Amino acid sequence: MASEAVFLALKDAEIKPAEVDACFFANGFAARLFGDMTIGQNVFWELGINKIPVVNVENACTSGSTAFYLAYNMVAAGQADIVMVAGAEKMYVPELGLINSGETELETQLGLVASAGFALRAIRHMNEFGTTPQQLAQVAVKNRRHGQLNPFAQFRQPITVEEVLASPMIVEPFTRLQCCPNADGAAAAIVCSPTLTKHLSRVVNIEAVILCTGSYENLQDLTHWETDYRACRLAYEKAGIGPEDLDVVECHDAFTISEILHYEALGLCPKGEGGKLIEKGETALGGRIPVNVSGGLLSRGHPVGATGVAQIIEIVTQLRNEAGARQVEGAKVGLAHCMGGDKAADTKSCTIVVLSV
Amino acid sequence: MASEAVFLALKDAEIKPAEVDACFFANGFAARLFGDMTIGQNVFWELGINKIPVVNVENACTSGSTAFYLAYNMVAAGQADIVMVAGAEKMYVPELGLINSGETELETQLGLVASAGFALRAIRHMNEFGTTPQQLAQVAVKNRRHGQLNPFAQFRQPITVEEVLASPMIVEPFTRLQCCPNADGAAAAIVCSPTLTKHLSRVVNIEAVILCTGSYENLQDLTHWETDYRACRLAYEKAGIGPEDLDVVECHDAFTISEILHYEALGLCPKGEGGKLIEKGETALGGRIPVNVSGGLLSRGHPVGATGVAQIIEIVTQLRNEAGARQVEGAKVGLAHCMGGDKAADTKSCTIVVLSV
Numbered sequence: 001m002a003s004e005a006v007f008l009a010l011k012d013a014e015i016k017p018a019e020v021d022a023c024f025f026a027n028g029f030a031a032r033l034f035g036d037m038t039i040g041q042n043v044f045w046e047l048g049i050n051k052i053p054v055v056n057v058e059n060a061c062t063s064g065s066t067a068f069y070l071a072y073n074m075v076a077a078g079q080a081d082i083v084m085v086a087g088a089e090k091m092y093v094p095e096l097g098l099i100n101s102g103e104t105e106l107e108t109q110l111g112l113v114a115s116a117g118f119a120l121r122a123i124r125h126m127n128e129f130g131t132t133p134q135q136l137a138q139v140a141v142k143n144r145r146h147g148q149l150n151p152f153a154q155f156r157q158p159i160t161v162e163e164v165l166a167s168p169m170i171v172e173p174f175t176r177l178q179c180c181p182n183a184d185g186a187a188a189a190i191v192c193s194p195t196l197t198k199h200l201s202r203v204v205n206i207e208a209v210i211l212c213t214g215s216y217e218n219l220q221d222l223t224h225w226e227t228d229y230r231a232c233r234l235a236y237e238k239a240g241i242g243p244e245d246l247d248v249v250e251c252h253d254a255f256t257i258s259e260i261l262h263y264e265a266l267g268l269c270p271k272g273e274g275g276k277l278i279e280k281g282e283t284a285l286g287g288r289i290p291v292n293v294s295g296g297l298l299s300r301g302h303p304v305g306a307t308g309v310a311q312i313i314e315i316v317t318q319l320r321n322e323a324g325a326r327q328v329e330g331a332k333v334g335l336a337h338c339m340g341g342d343k344a345a346d347t348k349s350c351t352i353v354v355l356s357v
Numbered sequence: 358m359a360s361e362a363v364f365l366a367l368k369d370a371e372i373k374p375a376e377v378d379a380c381f382f383a384n385g386f387a388a389r390l391f392g393d394m395t396i397g398q399n400v401f402w403e404l405g406i407n408k409i410p411v412v413n414v415e416n417a418c419t420s421g422s423t424a425f426y427l428a429y430n431m432v433a434a435g436q437a438d439i440v441m442v443a444g445a446e447k448m449y450v451p452e453l454g455l456i457n458s459g460e461t462e463l464e465t466q467l468g469l470v471a472s473a474g475f476a477l478r479a480i481r482h483m484n485e486f487g488t489t490p491q492q493l494a495q496v497a498v499k500n501r502r503h504g505q506l507n508p509f510a511q512f513r514q515p516i517t518v519e520e521v522l523a524s525p526m527i528v529e530p531f532t533r534l535q536c537c538p539n540a541d542g543a544a545a546a547i548v549c550s551p552t553l554t555k556h557l558s559r560v561v562n563i564e565a566v567i568l569c570t571g572s573y574e575n576l577q578d579l580t581h582w583e584t585d586y587r588a589c590r591l592a593y594e595k596a597g598i599g600p601e602d603l604d605v606v607e608c609h610d611a612f613t614i615s616e617i618l619h620y621e622a623l624g625l626c627p628k629g630e631g632g633k634l635i636e637k638g639e640t641a642l643g644g645r646i647p648v649n650v651s652g653g654l655l656s657r658g659h660p661v662g663a664t665g666v667a668q669i670i671e672i673v674t675q676l677r678n679e680a681g682a683r684q685v686e687g688a689k690v691g692l693a694h695c696m697g698g699d700k701a702a703d704t705k706s707c708t709i710v711v712l713s714v
Contacts, residue, residue, distance in 0.1 A: 023570075032389040036462070037417040037661070038698040038705040045573050051587070053568040054706065055423055058413040060394040066412055070427065077434025105393070211410040213380075216402050230408070304394070341395040348395040349411065 001186035002043040002088035005306075009084065009188035010047065017048035020190075021080035024070050025056050026063035026087035027305040033090060043086065060340030061252065062211070063087060064187065064308025065351035071191040072209040081193045087310075088186035089303035107344055115179055115255065117342055119171045122257035124222040126173065131260065131275035133173055137164035138278045139256040140177050140298050146285055147295025149326035152310075154183045154301035178256040183301030187309035189316070204316045207333075207354040208238035214346030223272075227350045228265040228339060235335070235352035236267075243267035246289055247331035248318045250311035252339040253296040259283075262337055263291070290328050293318065311336035312353055319357045332357055358543035359400040359445035362663075366441070366545035367404065374405035377547075378437035381427050382413050383420035383444035384662040390447060400443065417697030418609065419568070420444060421544065421665025422708035428548040429566040438550045444667075445543035446660035464701055472536055472612065474699055476528045479614035481579040483530070488617065488632035490530055494521035495635045496613040497534050497655050503642060504652025506683035509667075511540045511658035535613040540658030544666035546673070561673045564690075564711040565595035571703030580629075584707045585622040585696060592692070592709035593624075600624035603646055604688040605675045607668035609696040610653040616640075619694055620648070647685050650675065668693040669710055676714045689714055 025040025040056045059066040064087030071083035125131045141161055147153035167175040197203040212231045253259035260274030268289055269277040283291040294300045294314035315334035317323045333356045341348030382397025397413045416423040421444030428440035482488045498518055504510035524532040554560040569588045610616035617631030625646055626634040640648040651657045651671035672691035674680045690713045698705030
């Protein structure tokens with residue numbers, strides 16, 4: 001999977017393997033599944049990319065965007081001209097079963113697995129702001145509708161609010177169709193110095209790349225990730241834009257409530273009004289600010305190491321006006337938001353990438 | 358373990374947690390052992406380091422030095438002033454047993470586990486250059502003698518050539534005392550911009566940091582890692598020195614033959630004469646160019662994610678003239694060499710760090 005993604009990225013950019021100066025590979029579980037701590041080297045070697053620095057990166061759901069952050073830093077610093085970023089994940093191996101996460105952490109052992117943690121946030125948001133089960137379900141319905149238009153999406157059959165709410169209960173208020181599925185997948189992107197890309201027409205500019213870790217300082221408001229708000233603010237500052245300048249957004253909809261909370265952190269609507277935003281259809285394709293046009297984690301799928309890169313690729317595809325049936329018309333500025341390692345106190349990692357044409 | 362190492366590094370550098378701009382954490386197996394893909398965030402959080410970018414890095418035995426490479430790049434590029442590098446590894450968890458590596462690779466499945474691969478290189482070197490079992494054993498004896506003087510070493514009892522050769526056979530020609538032991542451990546270092554360190558007396562300068570991956574292009578000579586030679590050449594070029602300028606070296610003595618092969622790649626002696634170099638005592642404390650004064654992987658131990666950082670710390674300690682009984686007198690220039698993911702065709706990753714005072 002990863003080799004195919006790297007091959008397609010090289011082909012798309014018309015770059016030869018020998019021209020790549022450095023590589024970052026994002027993956028969470030190869031060490032667990034295969035005992036392999038140099039999986040990136042294996043992948044790049046298959047494509048004839050060798051000798052150069054290769055780093056394997058791991059940062060939970062933000063692994064792919066963290067790899068992109070390192071690639072961007074290297075090019076921005078003049079330490080490399082062409083850097084390959086790839087991410088891949090195999091979530092299921094028959095002999096080992098599904099992978100879990102954070103097994104030794106006390107709060108996980110006490111029952112606060114990912115779905116339960118996000119459920120607490122959802123219940124709090126419903127209680128505080130009147131967000132409804134129907135509004136939560138509408139996130140899944142919208143992202144499935146988008147996923148139908150994406151040939152790379154894992155799930156492409158339409159669903160209704162009624163079907164979402166009637167699917168098996170996982171942890172209140174989330175039914176199964178409100179939790180992102182396990183997916184195997186891979187994605188790759190190439191970061192180049194501007195001097196190399198002058199003559200190319202399909203280039204997308206990087207306006208900001210932000211990586212933050214959690215503050216863990218307090219737990220006063222389950223509907224407010226401090227890290228999420230801080231990362232968004234830093235990204236807007238760096239890019240010199242505000243939420244009103246965005247044409248298209250990919251965000252980390254691990255659960256339906258996540259997308260609603262990220263609307264608010266990103267400033268797409270005031271705090272507490274995320275439920276109303278989805279209900280009004282403003283974040284659907286054709287709306288004011290389409291979110292997760294790829295289908296998002298909920299329908300495109302969530303192969304952990306690949307996700308952060310896949311989000312960036314969706315924004316690149318949109319800004320290049322190459323997204324076909326799911327094209328956001330005239331998209332000039334896009335943002336990819338990713339978050340990883342959510343715990344009750346705070347999330348462990350948050351990344352924002354702002355792109356423009 | 359990791360928190361203690363980070364705490365000691367902060368204390369040594371007289372830096373407050375809030376002053377750190379970014380962190381890199383090296384670890385191979387937390388995902389496997391604990392299902393944890395953000396182990397670095399957990400460690401740094403315990404020390405009050407939060408909000409800033411944190412990246413978890415994985416590159417087999419070079420994980421720690423790869424983290425150092427990323428930290429150096431970030432500071433060199435002016436993207437940060439103070440960067441924390443930490444590495445840690447837990448190699449044994451009772452319920453899971455010992456960790457292995459590369460289980461799905463064909464050559465591993467066919468029997469070419471790490472010890473067997475290095476054994477092939479040893480046999481070839483013995484055949485080609487007349488290197489003797491006694492010379493191999495002398496590497497283990499020397500490094501144990503060094504380890505005796507290092508309070509952080511895992512093994513501190515002296516051993517003789519006879520004892521080394523009489524210990525249980527693992528894979529010909531390696532007896533058990535010629536294979537590095539499994540060790541739990543942690544190490545941490547701080548990379549600062551020169552502007553911040555002007556007033557400090559115990560600062561060590563970074564002259565070169567090189568990260569290479571394998572060429573995998575041919576397998577013509579089992580006694581010659583192309584990557585090893587290439588990384589050494591690049592490091593000498595970057596630092597503007599030659600092997601004759603080195604006062605102290607840490608190298609990746611995973612097996613006794615490794616140290617002999619690295620002597621040759623580093624240019625401490627001509628190709629084929631590594632066995633004679635150890636026999637003449639030139640690489641022992643008090644000799645012309647002391648190697649692995651810490652005890653090396655063979656006696657200090659080899660906690661994978663920590664190793665690359667621990668090597669750098671030994672060189673720093675030597676250049677600061679703080680190594681006590683194992684001090685290399687007047688050491689001004691030192692080199693730390695690390696290698697990871699050895700396969701028959703080539704090694705997957707090699708790092709070199711050159712330091713000076």
